[in-house]
Amino acid sequence: MGMTTFKKGLWVVVLFSLALNVGFVFMTIRWKFMPRFTPPRPPLVQGGSGTISPGGQPQFLDILDRIDLTEDIREEVKENLIQMVKDHRKFLVQLSQREKRILTLIGRPGDLTMETVSPLIESYSRARKENELKTARHIIEIRKLLGRERSVYLISELKKEFDQFDKRLPEDKPRD
Numbered sequence: 001m002g003m004t005t006f007k008k009g010l011w012v013v014v015l016f017s018l019a020l021n022v023g024f025v026f027m028t029i030r031w032k033f034m035p036r037f038t039p040p041r042p043p044l045v046q047g048g049s050g051t052i053s054p055g056g057q058p059q060f061l062d063i064l065d066r067i068d069l070t071e072d073i074r075e076e077v078k079e080n081l082i083q084m085v086k087d088h089r090k091f092l093v094q095l096s097q098r099e100k101r102i103l104t105l106i107g108r109p110g111d112l113t114m115e116t117v118s119p120l121i122e123s124y125s126r127a128r129k130e131n132e133l134k135t136a137r138h139i140i141e142i143r144k145l146l147g148r149e150r151s152v153y154l155i156s157e158l159k160k161e162f163d164q165f166d167k168r169l170p171e172d173k174p175r176d
Contacts, residue, residue: 060081060158060161061078061081061082063154063157063158063161064077064078064154066157067146067150067153067154068150069146069150073145073146076145077142077145077146077154080138080141080142080145081138081142083138084134084135084138084139087131087134087135087138088131088135091127091130091131091134094127095124095127095128095131098120098123098124098127099124101120102117102120102121102124105117105120139155142154
């Protein structure tokens with residue numbers, strides 16, 4: 001007794017469905033337990049692998065070698081840039097902690113009022129403003145040290161570095 005065309009088609013559908021379900025299970029397990037891709041951070045923020053030149057200094061400091069500077073000024077600018085990066089890293093950690101506090105507060109069960117959320121949001125805003133002012137102070141000091149033309153060159157070269165970094169980042173697209 002042979003299989004009818006209907007029974008053969010039913011077996012094909014059942015096998016296809018089974019294969020699809022097995023594939024779904026394996027992809028779910030892989031997605032759940034495999035490390036996720038995190039894009040690299042910009043050199044001025046990261047300071048880890050990929051941002052250190054063979055000389056042991058952050059890559060953006062190599063830009064200083066292309067500017068005609070006395071050794072004293074070069075060292076002062078370098079120290080200022082490094083301190084600016086350290087301050088920014090510290091700020092990012094503090095900002096992350098504040099964001100977590102806000103999310104924890106918002107995620108708690110119970111009533112949520114502006115009186116409870118407002119102080120956290122204000123401290124978040126103050127921290128951002130303080131960081132911007134610190135960065136501005138560093139940049140003003142660097143501009144005083146370098147003068148107008150050399151500081152414009154330094155800023156334009158740093159901007160190019162960031163533009164290159166932005167091109168390597170994946171676009172932020174919402175998941176469906």
